[in-house]
Amino acid sequence: MKQPSEQIPVYSLHNFSSPERKSQQFQVEVFDANRHFSVKYPHRHDFFEVLYLLKGSGYHVIDSNKYEIKPPCVFFMSPGQAHKLELSNDIEGYIFIFTADFYLLNRSNQNSLIEFPFFYTIHQDNPPLPLENENDIRFLESLFRQSIAETRQTGDFTLEMLRSILDLILTTCSSRYKTIESSVSKGKGQILVKRFYQLVEENYLKNLSLADYAALLLVTPNHLTQTVKQFTGKTSIQVIKMKQILEIKRLLVHTNLNINEIAALLHFDDQSYFSKFFRRETKLSPLQYRSLSSG
Numbered sequence: 583m584k585q586p587s588e589q590i591p592v593y594s595l596h597n598f599s600s601p602e603r604k605s606q607q608f609q610v611e612v613f614d615a616n617r618h619f620s621v622k623y624p625h626r627h628d629f630f631e632v633l634y635l636l637k638g639s640g641y642h643v644i645d646s647n648k649y650e651i652k653p654p655c656v657f658f659m660s661p662g663q664a665h666k667l668e669l670s671n672d673i674e675g676y677i678f679i680f681t682a683d684f685y686l687l688n689r690s691n692q693n694s695l696i697e698f699p700f701f702y703t704i705h706q707d708n709p710p711l712p713l714e715n716e717n718d719i720r721f722l723e724s725l726f727r728q729s730i731a732e733t734r735q736t737g738d739f740t741l742e743m744l745r746s747i748l749d750l751i752l753t754t755c756s757s758r759y760k761t762i763e764s765s766v767s768k769g770k771g772q773i774l775v776k777r778f779y780q781l782v783e784e785n786y787l788k789n790l791s792l793a794d795y796a797a798l799l800l801v802t803p804n805h806l807t808q809t810v811k812q813f814t815g816k817t818s819i820q821v822i823k824m825k826q827i828l829e830i831k832r833l834l835v836h837t838n839l840n841i842n843e844i845a846a847l848l849h850f851d852d853q854s855y856f857s858k859f860f861r862r863e864t865k866l867s868p869l870q871y872r873s874l875s876s877g
Contacts, residue, residue: 590626590664590832590833590836590837591625591626592627594627594628595607595608595609595680595681607681607683607684608678608679608680608681608684608744609677609679609680610676610677610678610679610726610729610730610744611676611677611730612674612675612676612730613633613634613673613675613677614673614675615669615671615672624643624664624666624832624836625665626661626662626663626664627659627661627679629661629680629681630658630659630660630679630680630681630682630685630701631657631658631659631678632656632657632658632678632679633656633657633658633675633676634654634655634675634676634677634678634722634723635651635653635654635656635673635674636653636675636719636723637653637672637673637674637675638651638653638669638670638672639651639652639653639670639673640667640670640673641668642657642665642666642667642668642710643665643666643667643668644657644659644663644664644665644708645663645664645706645708645832646828646831647707647708647709649708649709651669651673651710652710652712653674653675654712654719655710655711655712655713656722656755657708657710657711658698658701658708659708660702660780660783661783661784662783663708664836676723676726676727676729676730678726680748684745685745685749687745693773693776693777696776696777697773697776698752698755698756699756700755700756700759701776702776702779702780703779704775704776704813705814706779706824711755711758711759713758718754718758721754722751725750725754726751729747729748729751732744732747771809771812771813772813774799774801774806774809775809775813775814778795778806778810778821779821781795781798781799782795782822783825786825786826786829786848787848788849789826789848790822792806792807792819795818795822806818807819826848826859827860827863827864829848830844830848830860830868831871831875833848834868834871834872835872835875841856841869844856844868845857
């Protein structure tokens with residue numbers, strides 16, 4: 583039986599929380615070389631993350647994309663994504679991590695979180711938000727500082743204050759985040775696509791079919807495919823396959839699980855089909871990909 587350390591570790595929010603706030607659904611703090619916990623890279627989270635970097639350098643690898651860190655900038659991550667940070671010793675900034683339940687409490691629009699252009703992105707990328715305006719830089723820094731100050735308060739409205747500040751951070755960043763996606767109106771189609779991506783991220787281990795996802799979204803498979811195609815240029819099946827291939831690549835590169843174990847983990851009943859599926863999509867066998875990626 584393989585030890586969990588031989589798979590990509592998944593961290594929950596309580597792994598990052600100070601002892602007195604273990605039960606809470608958020609954490610906000612200074613991000614530098616002196617943080618009070620260590621993590622194993624690469625890893626994934628089951629929560630959302632906003633990482634605001636003011637000084638330092640390095641690289642941030644999110645899934646298969648590698649981004650150079652050029653402060654001041656803000657990175658965003660959705661639950662389930664695997665990432666790795668390569669940071670200089672002089673890194674300085676702030677981090678706000680939170681669960682969907684924390685942000686969405688008392689909100690009538692339960693899609694409001696995934697409506698932000700940087701979460702569950704339609705184009706499956708996570709470019710950072712570069713900050714060039716001095717007012718934006720200082721304003722966001724003041725919001726993070728105020729968040730940290732609020733965590734030291736014990737009043738009845740402390741959590742509401744933190745939700746409000748978090749919303750202001752996200753809204754400010756959204757208004758400055760220039761992507762193709764942000765120029766598209768927030769219609770039902772775009773939200774359907776993002777909810778589809780969210781479900782694929784949450785259920786990739788189950789190897790669900792297109793019909794399964796359509797049923798979870800309360801739409802027909804044909805409607806789901808047409809909508810996904812309209813917004814992404816890809817079919818629903820292609821999106822599902824892309825997620826499977828991405829996960830196989832993660833496990834080949836970042837774990838020492840053998841091919842049979844990876845196939846079983848991702849609910850491929852036939853190891854031979856698993857290898858053929860990977861070769862068809864990548865032109866390489868799983869072992870060839872592992873060898874090339876570790877070279």
